[in-house]
Amino acid sequence: MSIKIHAFPLSPRAFKALAVAEQVGADYEYVFCDLFKGAQHRPDFVAMNPNKKMPVLEDGDLKLWESNAIIQYLAEKAPSGGLLPADARQRADVMRWLFWESTTWDPAFVILLWENLVKGIVRGEGPDPSEVAKGLEKFNAAASILNAHLAGRSFVCGGRLTLADFSLGASLSAMEQAKVSLDAYPNIARWYAALEALPAWVRVRAMQAPPGDN
Numbered sequence: 001m002s003i004k005i006h007a008f009p010l011s012p013r014a015f016k017a018l019a020v021a022e023q024v025g026a027d028y029e030y031v032f033c034d035l036f037k038g039a040q041h042r043p044d045f046v047a048m049n050p051n052k053k054m055p056v057l058e059d060g061d062l063k064l065w066e067s068n069a070i071i072q073y074l075a076e077k078a079p080s081g082g083l084l085p086a087d088a089r090q091r092a093d094v095m096r097w098l099f100w101e102s103t104t105w106d107p108a109f110v111i112l113l114w115e116n117l118v119k120g121i122v123r124g125e126g127p128d129p130s131e132v133a134k135g136l137e138k139f140n141a142a143a144s145i146l147n148a149h150l151a152g153r154s155f156v157c158g159g160r161l162t163l164a165d166f167s168l169g170a171s172l173s174a175m176e177q178a179k180v181s182l183d184a185y186p187n188i189a190r191w192y193a194a195l196e197a198l199p200a201w202v203r204v205r206a207m208q209a210p211p212g213d214n
């Protein structure tokens with residue numbers, strides 16, 4: 001086994017990488033990166049990712065960070081998984097949604113996750129209502145686009161499961177903690193329910209319990 005994935009599975013970005021690894025049946029070692037204990041600041045970790053953030057994938061001398069780059073690599077290594085089409089148009093469609101996830105969907109969602117969960121844990125502070133309002137405005141703008149796109153579609157790209165579904169769906173693995181509701185977005189809710197039923201998704205949910213908690 002040469003691939004290692006350093007991850008803190010409560011994070012949606014980690015969830016994304018682990019869920020794709022599970023979905024494609026990657027032969028990988030999961031390395032728990034305990035953000036709450038500062039594992040991201042250890043010199044050996046910083047040598048892999050100077051951003052001091054996880055997830056990080058190691059494959060020999062390749063130290064890969066950015067969750068969307070990681071899932072692309074995992075999908076390339078397992079083409080039979082079908083998560084990244086070979087056809088140029090179909091692949092461009094998947095890549096479009098991965099970029100949209102990085103630039104639009106994830107930044108909106110993390111405002112709400114930070115304000116409603118993480119800030120309390122790391123700083124002991126409650127949510128700032130103006131930041132929550134900003135997060136909701138951005139989330140609702142993005143969710144309206146995704147909800148409209150998913151009308152009549154089972155998956156984000158071309159009627160089949162791809163990296164786009166994993167990338168976009170991963171944020172929603174923390175929607176309760178972020179206090180995000182899908183009530184106004186029935187197409188997203190239907191699509192996300194299908195993702196949650198995937199065996200890979202269920203396995204990563206189980207990994208969210210801290211090591212030793214059984």
Ligand SMILES: N[C@@H](CCC(=O)N[C@@H](CS)C(=O)NCC(=O)O)C(=O)O
Binds near residue numbers: 011035053067068
């Ligand atoms: N764009 C990056 C974001 C990675 C990221 O922000 N990771 C956060 C957790 S979700 C982290 O490791 N934070 C540690 C810290 O800020 O100390 C990706 O998608 O991989």
